[in-house]
Amino acid sequence: MAANGGTKAIVAALAANLTIAALKFVAFILTASSSMLAEAIHSVADSGNQLLLLIGGKRASKAASPEHPFGYGRERYIYAFIVSIVLFSVGGLFALFEAWQKLQDPHPIEGNFWWVPLAVLLGAIAAESYSFRTAIKESNQTRGKQGWVSFVRTAKQPELPVILLEDFGALLGLFFAMIGVGMTLITGNGVWDAAGTGMIGLLLVAIAVVLAIETKSLLLGESATREDVVRISAAIEAGGHNRIIHLKTLHLGPEELLVAAKISVGAAETGRDIAASIDGAESRIRAAVPIARVIYLEPDLQRGPLPGAGHHPADVRPQDLQA
Numbered sequence: 001m002a003a004n005g006g007t008k009a010i011v012a013a014l015a016a017n018l019t020i021a022a023l024k025f026v027a028f029i030l031t032a033s034s035s036m037l038a039e040a041i042h043s044v045a046d047s048g049n050q051l052l053l054l055i056g057g058k059r060a061s062k063a064a065s066p067e068h069p070f071g072y073g074r075e076r077y078i079y080a081f082i083v084s085i086v087l088f089s090v091g092g093l094f095a096l097f098e099a100w101q102k103l104q105d106p107h108p109i110e111g112n113f114w115w116v117p118l119a120v121l122l123g124a125i126a127a128e129s130y131s132f133r134t135a136i137k138e139s140n141q142t143r144g145k146q147g148w149v150s151f152v153r154t155a156k157q158p159e160l161p162v163i164l165l166e167d168f169g170a171l172l173g174l175f176f177a178m179i180g181v182g183m184t185l186i187t188g189n190g191v192w193d194a195a196g197t198g199m200i201g202l203l204l205v206a207i208a209v210v211l212a213i214e215t216k217s218l219l220l221g222e223s224a225t226r227e228d229v230v231r232i233s234a235a236i237e238a239g240g241h242n243r244i245i246h247l248k249t250l251h252l253g254p255e256e257l258l259v260a261a262k263i264s265v266g267a268a269e270t271g272r273d274i275a276a277s278i279d280g281a282e283s284r285i286r287a288a289v290p291i292a293r294v295i296y297l298e299p300d301l302q303r304g305p306l307p308g309a310g311h312h313p314a315d316v317r318p319q320d321l322q323a
Contacts, residue, residue: 007054007057007159008134008138009131009134009135009138009139009159009160009163010050010053010054010057010159010163011050011054012130012131012134012135013046013050013131013134013135013163013166013167014047014050014051014054015131016127016128016130016131017043017044017046017047017050017131017170018043018047019127020043020120020123020124020127020128021040021043021044021047023120023123023124024036024037024039024040024043024120024124025040026116026120027040027113027116027117027120028040030113030116031109031113031114031116031117032107032109033109033117033181033184033193034098034099034101034102034190034193034194034197035117035176035177035180035181035193035196035197035200036117036120036177036181037098037197038094038095038098038099038173038177038197038200038201039121039124039173039174039177039200041090041091041094041095041098042091042095042170042173042200042204043124043170044090045086045087045090045091045204046087046091046166046170048086048090049083049086049087049162049166050163052079052082052083052086053076053079053080053083053158053159053162053163055079056075056076056078056079056080057076057159059072059075059079060072060073060074060075060076060253062075070252070256070258070294071252071253071256072253073251073252073253073254073255073256074218074219074252074253075253076157076158076159076253076254077158077215077218077219077253078219080158080159080162080211080215080218081211081212081215081216081219083162083211083215084208084209084211084212084215085208085212087166087204087207087208087211088204088205088208088209088212091201091204091208092201092202092203092204092205092208093201093205094201095197095198095200095201095204096198096201096202096205097201098197098201099194099195099197099198099200099201100194100198102190102193102194102197103191103194105190106189106190106191106193106194107190108184108185108188108189108190109181109184109185109190109193114185117177117181118178118181118182118185121174121177121178121181124170124174125171125174125175125178128167128170128171128174129171131163131167131170132164132167132168132170132171135160135163135164135167136164138160139151139160139164142155142157142160148164152164152165152210152214153214154225156218156222156225156251156254157254157255158214158215158218158254161211161214162211165207165210165211166207168207169203169204169207172203173199173200173203173204176196176199176200176203177196177197177200178196179192179196180192180193180194180195180196180197180199181193181196183196218251221250221251222250222251223248223249223250223251224249224251224257224259224289228249228257228289228291228292229247229249231288231289232247232249232259232261232285232288232289232292233247234288235281235284235285235287235288235289236261236263236281236284236285236297238284239277239280239281239284241265241266241269241277242263242264242265242277242281243263243264244261244262244263244264245261245262245263245264245300246261246262247259247260247261247262248260248261252293252294255291256291256293256294257289257291257292257293257294258292258293258294258295258296259285259289259292259294259295259296260295260296260297260298261296261297261298262297262298262299262300263278263281263297263298263299263300264299264300264301265277265299265300265301267301274299277299278297278299281297282295282297
């Protein structure tokens with residue numbers, strides 16, 4: 001299952017979006033506002049996306065099998081990528097289509113319930129703000145000193161960046177809907193409603209593209225963070241008998257890291273010495289980086305200068321280590 005912080009943020013967002021979607025549909029039925037319809041579909045898409053993230057977290061927890069010896073951790077990346085597709089198609093493209101339809105017939109908001117969409121939007125802003133606050137709080141536990149843009153781009157757990165972007169997009173979308181509905185009520189011109197709907201559509205398409213790009217990178221396979229690479233290299237060389245010839249890392253899932261390294265050994269060392277040295281290095285790596293679950297260390301004789309030679313392990317660049 002997804003990490004507790006990610007799961008908590010998903011559940012909070014799901015509860016908020018299901019409630020908001022129902023209220024937005026009621027507002028659309030009473031007023032025929034295209035902004036309200038676009039926002040209602042947006043909330044439905046977000047609710048479906050949160051369910052997809054929960055399913056991905058559940059499936060990722062399955063034990064490794066002969067067909068999938070490295071486990072199912074990347075299921076979370078796959079479902080996060082599906083989320084971006086749903087957000088693009090069901091949310092963004094539908095809103096743009098609805099905006100185009102409204103422009104063909106820019107009628108004002110109908111009926112005596114002009115106040116309903118404003119009330120629903122204000123309530124939705126309050127609910128989305130709570131969900132966004134929860135996502136920020138949970139993200140801060142893993143974000144460290146990273147900026148928000150860097151966190152979204154480098155996070156290995158896809159759930160929190162997805163929820164952050166969805167909630168941020170939802171709040172902006174509500175702001176656009178408020179402008180569209182408000183100006184339509186003031187001017188009686190439905191073009192404002194269409195404009196608000198169009199802005200919601202463009203916003204959702206942009207967020208979906210960002211999510212697709214970031215999750216695609218995770219699906220292709222990302223290395224460990226710079227900090228973890230430095231910790232791993234330091235752990236390997238801490239025994240004093242080994243030097244790194246080359247090192248490669250790969251995330252098998254958000255909380256599972258594969259480490260593969262070729263390390264130097266002395267020409268006079270016995271097989272028993274080499275085995276003990278490798279066992280010690282593996283223990284130090286797991287202690288330094290607990291998510292390093294799969295470790296392959298290959299002993300070899302050093303035949304040339306080492307990458308990063310002359311540097312303290314903390315100064316070694318990840319691009320040197322993984323060359």
